Amino acid sequence: MGQTLCICSRGSLTIDNKRYYFIQKxxxxxxxxxxxxxxxxDGRFYALKRILCHDREARQEAQTEVEMHQLFSHPNILSLTAHTFVDRSGKSEAWLLLPYISKGSLWSVLEKLRDKGSSMPERRILHILHGICSGxxxxxxxxxxxxxxxxxxxxLDEDDRPLLMDLGSMNKARIEVRGSREAMTVQDWAAQRCTISYRAPELFNVxxxxxxxxxTDIWSLGCVVYSMMFLEGPFDxxxxxxxxxxxxxxxSVVIPQPCSYSEGLQSLLSSMMVSNPQERPAVGWVLDQVQDLRTRSPNTHTHMV
Structure with missing residues (x-):
């Protein structure tokens, strides 16, 4: 897939025999x-992610990101429309063509709420969380x-459907560490690829x-839930x-009090943000809890203390 490319003229390019106009960065x-x-x-908008590959290892990482996208076809995981590797003036680039989501990221939505002095209603949090958990x-x-x-x-798309993106840090869920050298390798990798304020405790000192x-994802998920509730991550x-x-x-993460969100949501957040990974739930359990909370959640819940 995606070996055909030419920059036909200024402002237009071709990937997989299909032409696209460049609009803006x-x-x-x-x-x-x-x-x-x-x-x-088709007149549709797309986001073209161009990854600079400085060496063979970087090219392999980009290839892995492509393969991760191709593994999944799910409404809550961003799909890959096309891809290609390009050599331009002696440098290699991986081009990933993705659907353009005009609403932007969950973070940009939270920033707008913060700027307005507003908050996210509990039903909206649960709706978004349900989609993230499904993916x-x-x-x-x-x-x-x-x-x-x-x-x-x-x-987040126009219907508030969440789509997980940036699959470049994905790897096998189960990593068996045998010895201090392997531990340091995993720790160094995590320091490079896992954002510090959302990184699970076991990845700091392996x-x-x-x-x-x-x-590790359940801890990060807890940080995301916290950010939806309080408009910033717990360690930001x-x-x-x-x-x-x-x-x-x-x-332990302390939930700011008084808190206007339900005891159920607060309890769910606390269950995910446990420093010992053995005591954290699996995502299936979290999804069940979210579904249960959605059936009990009030229709209006807009104000936070």
Missing amino acids: LDEGGFSYVDLLEGVQ LKTIHERGYAHRDLKPTNVL ESHCIIDAR VVFQKGDSVALAVQN
């Missing part, structure tokens, strides 16, 4: 760029973990003999102040 990261394209044939459950059932779940990696599993302030996140995650 959307985002820029350390080693990637995201551009907005419009399909010439995550599918990933876990296939034996993988996302490893970098955070509000900026969840897109023990010499242990098993890392999909419950710790990180911003320059204090030790590694130390902070060893303690």
Whole structure:
């Protein structure tokens, strides 16, 4: 898939024998760029993620991200429309063509709520959480973990349907660590690929003999739920102040009180944010709890103290 490419003229390019117009730049990261394209044939908008591959290892990582997208066809996991690898002026780039979601990320929605001095209604939190859990459950059932779940990696479409994105940090859910060298390898990898303020405690100081599993995602999921409730992650302030996140995650997360959300939602959040991974639930259990809370949740719940 995706070996055909030409930049036909300024402002237009071809991927997989289909032409697209370049509209504008959307985002820029350390080693990637995201551009907005419009399909010439279908008139739809797409996001083109261009990953700079400086070496063979980076190219392999981009290839892995492509393969992760291709593994899943799920309404809550962002699909891959097309891809190709491009060599431009001696440098290799991976191009991933993705559907464009105009509403943006969950984080951008939370920022807007914060700016307005508003909050997210409980029913909306549960609706979004249900979709995230559905996508995550599918990933876990296939034996993988996302490893970098955070509000900026969840897109929301016009119906508030969440889509998990940025699958570049995904790997096998179960990692058996045998010895200090392997532990340091996993720890270094996590430091590079798993965002610090959403990273599970067991990934900060990896023990010499242990098993890392999909419950790293449950911790991150708890951080996402907290951010929907309080419009910032539980460790965002710790990180911003320059204090030790590694130390902070060893303690139980305290839910700010008074809290206007239901006891059920607060209890669910607490169950996910347990520093010992063995005591965290599986995503299937979380999904069941969310479904139960949705049946009991009031229709209006807009104000937080």
